Amino acid sequence: MRTKRGWFAFPYMIWMALFVVIPIVIMLVYSLTVPVETAEGESLQGSLENFTGMAQYMSVFGRSFWLALIATVICLAIGYPVAFLMSREGPGFQRLAMALIMLPMWMNFLLRTYSWMAILENNGLLNQLFQKLGIIALYNRLTGADIDHFQMIRTSGAVVLGMVYNYLPFMILPIYTVLTKLDHRLIEAAEDLGANASTVFRRVTLPLSVSGIVSGVTMVFVPSVSTFAISRLLGGGKQMMLGDLIENQFLGGAYNPHLGAAISMVMMVIVVICMLVMNHFGDGEGEAVML
């Protein structure tokens, strides 16, 4: 079967060539050109100008990758245990839970985010709750500060929260699907051989779920890097992220798709490198255990 059905991938490869590769080539051309005014209007001219100025955005790159990394780690820390526990439940519960995990994401992103804003605002639900519970008064007494609210909205923390919230299901689902298919005989065998619960998890369950983790991490980390609306709404747009920076080139007053394309290309290259490193690591792990 291994060699026989490889052609199944060909139609999709053609599709990818048409609707993934060609658009990216178009953008690559964009990123390598700049518009110049000539006598008969605007024309394009090859140039590396878009890339040479990239250094000034270093901090934006750093911030985006850093926050995306934090969000991914948090998603993994929450998502793995939840997926693990879910996979131990009865089949009815599992089916329901799987659908229920995705359901919130069917509500429009903006509405969800507005709701989070209402929760996190200075005068919002959480701060009112803290006030009622006396947490703010306690904090003031302990630290000698004098605040009437915690600043939660329009901070980097809120941006990470938004990422975790929006991508957590994408972490849970692939890990969960892998865990449900785990061969229980392997676990029993490990137990029979005298491994305690934590050893079983560390030496058997975890390595066997690496492929799910890799999928989950990809689906959380990759879109987190390029997200734009989360940082604008929850982060108050105070600190730009890559997504904002790119969006700004296309939808800002200056309309410079060439620079936008260039930033996007650089971002993509970095993400590809991250993914290759991870895939390599994941592959090695997964197969070593299989053998």
Added chain:
Amino acid sequence: MRKNRFGSRFLIGLCFLFLYLPIFLLIFFSFNAGDSSAVWRGFSLQWYAELFHNRLVLESLATTLLVSLLATAISTVAGTFAAIGIYALTKKWRDPVLVVNDLPMMNADIVTGVSLLLLFVAFFHGWGSVANWLNSWQSLIRFPTRLTLGLGTLLIAHVSFNIPYVILNVSPRLRQMDANLVEAAQDLGCTWMQAFFKVILPEIKPGIVSGALIAFTMSVDDFVISYFTAGSSIQTLSMAIYGMTKKRVTPVVNAVSTLMFLAVLIVLVVNNIREARQAKLAAKRASFEPVRENPRVERFREWMSTPRGRLVRRVTAIVLCAAFLGTVTFLTAFTTSRPVVNVCSWGEYIDEDLISEFEAQTGIRVNYQTTDSNETLYSLLKSGGADYDVVVPSDYMISQLIEEGMLEELDYSQIPNFEKIGDRFKNLPYDPENRYTVPYTWGTVGIIYNSALVEDEIDSWSALYDDKYAGQVLLIGNSRDAFGIALKYLGYSMNTTDEAEITEAYELVRDAYERGVFQGKVMDEVFQTMEGGNAAFATYYAGDYLSMLENNEDLRFVVPKEGSNWFVDAMCVLKDAPNYDNAMKWINFIASTDSNLRNMDYIWYASPNEEALELYPEWYEEQYGEELDPEIYSIMAAPDEVLDKCEMYVCLPKATRSLYNDLWIKLGI
């Protein structure tokens, strides 16, 4: 494992609480009597009632469901087979294919959207000549020579960003599967297809299900890519919602989301109960007899695998496909045979009854689309992605469009209502000879502040840069307004091209930024943040202030003494508009006094129709049985002495626009 059930469920429950907390809140606000998503004004079902009259939301919901379901179905099947194929490739091939597979996910949505649009436009361009050649070469089939963006391109875009997610979910299950199983099945006489259905499919089913779930989610939620690929006649719910963010997202959307949520929830729960019951029954039976399905089902299955059954199966499939294609063709033919006008405006910027009235009067169908900013619209137009007839940009954008030759002159002989537009709204700097535009609304920008949090009398922009209110000021979220206000405060023109002046304005904003004066940059979020009393100051439009005032009486509005910006949004027609005459009819209809009165009442922005402007207080009294507060009226339609202080934006030269943009980015780095 049983012993720990409670602890386990508790942890899962916590995770669900986190996921559902905002959802409950948005459901809660769908029952709000007010239109705020921050201030509760009592229980009401009005948004649900309104939902059923709201054609834009209902139509876009239908489009969303159609596109998302189709895209999910196609990409799940295609993605599953692709995953099987990729899995069978050797590692040398597999890794690069998987990387390319991940590319659409890595790319910023907007880059994917724009590049797909460019591809489609280029293809349509080439197609025109190919179709002409084909038509001249044979006369059997007439190929359409002019393709446009629409359902087809939208679907292609959705499928291509969905497939990667399906593959990512199916692949881990495939790798987990024992490849020997398939071989065993084949050794036992299965064809590959049978082995697929009997062995592979059950093994990878959870992966397919989660892939499909994620694909559907991505489809429903996508805005940017849809915006660039949907063309000018259809729009998804997400696009409609983002379009509303120029103003406020109406709670009608909360209502429609709540209904969707409940529908899915009910289906899930009912399904689960049914399955649980069946499982119980099966378990009971299993104790004394082998598990058996319903004999009828079993007989049906057996019959299906006979040659005759197979034939029936195939015929049914073909008939269903044909029926589906037929419906699609019929619908396209139906919608294209009627005269139409494609309009693009801001969301929540029209009394929607006007649309149906226009349709009833003229028999012209209005494809009404919305967008959220001048720049978003420009970006779409610039990439060649829209054949709108009528657009409603703001002053400075109009002059940019005129400058770049993107607008068509209007035929004023077909717009008799243009007469009624006040003289002060004609021949404005953006269209000095008034050849391209008919004004739609106008208004001023000013400071909105919360009198419960601010003791001083506010009459100057200085309040926005004052340390006294550190952390309490919301900076308006676009460079033109933010720097324009700073320029005005410094005593310069908002339209200056002098670099030193603009830099000085930037430094003013940056210093305040660094001192922590600003809580953040906001656009449409300003509504809920100000209404909820979460910040003391913001700058926004007069009409929107009036809508906030309904939810928070402490809010005040002032046009500062240094002067401010006043704007006009006007209707214009794009170059080569396919339905030019219909566009004239639409513009004339909207320019009428009656339309203006109703729009003014709906959106709280002042009308340029002098008659409507004068009549409005009277009309208001008739409608609501109470007098219109003159103070409110003077905020809505600023009197001349306020307008005299104000300046209208003109289109800045390209170098200045770049400077604005660079400085704006510098603020956020």
